[in-house]
Amino acid sequence: MSNGWLYAQPSHCTYTCQYHLVWTPKYRGKVLAEKYIKQELKRIFKMICAWKGFTVHAWHIGDEHIHLFVSIPPKYSVAYALAVIKGKSSAWLKKKTNKFPPGALWERGYFVSTVGVDAIAIKRYVDNQHLHHAELKQLSFIDKVLKRA
Numbered sequence: 281m282s283n284g285w286l287y288a289q290p291s292h293c294t295y296t297c298q299y300h301l302v303w304t305p306k307y308r309g310k311v312l313a314e315k316y317i318k319q320e321l322k323r324i325f326k327m328i329c330a331w332k333g334f335t336v337h338a339w340h341i342g343d344e345h346i347h348l349f350v351s352i353p354p355k356y357s358v359a360y361a362l363a364v365i366k367g368k369s370s371a372w373l374k375k376k377t378n379k380f381p382p383g384a385l386w387e388r389g390y391f392v393s394t395v396g397v398d399a400i401a402i403k404r405y406v407d408n409q410h411l412h413h414a415e416l417k418q419l420s421f422i423d424k425v426l427k428r429a
Contacts, residue, residue, distance in 0.1 A: 310343035
């Protein structure tokens with residue numbers, strides 16, 4: 281089925297359709313900050329991707345947004361894949377936790393970028409998001425301290 285991690289080879293084609301996806305929850309703030317919610321989202325994303333035949337290469341579930349580096353078979357559009365991921369994860373997470381109000385959990389919009397020869401750089405970027413946000417928090421703290429002085 282797969283030739284390394286670059287090409288997928290189902291019965292009639294060979295492809296590499298990799299995308300870097302980013303989206304945010306509809307409710308602003310750190311609504312994804314709880315460890316339980318992050319674990320549930322990872323479990324749900326794994327189930328949805330396995331069900332549809334998507335391959336997750338890397339992910340980061342931040343407190344305010346999601347990064348997903350994923351391969352999507354060419355029979356699915358990116359819009360369809362995101363609609364399934366966002367729709368099912370919203371419904372399942374709300375049913376499981378009862379922490380969110382009725383309606384959609386995710387914003388309608390999203391960011392998508394195709395991944396070509398920079399796949400390793402994108403994977404590293406997504407994997408290191410927690411360091412990036414820690415650095416931003418540190419810079420924000422330094423700014424606050426300097427303003428008080």
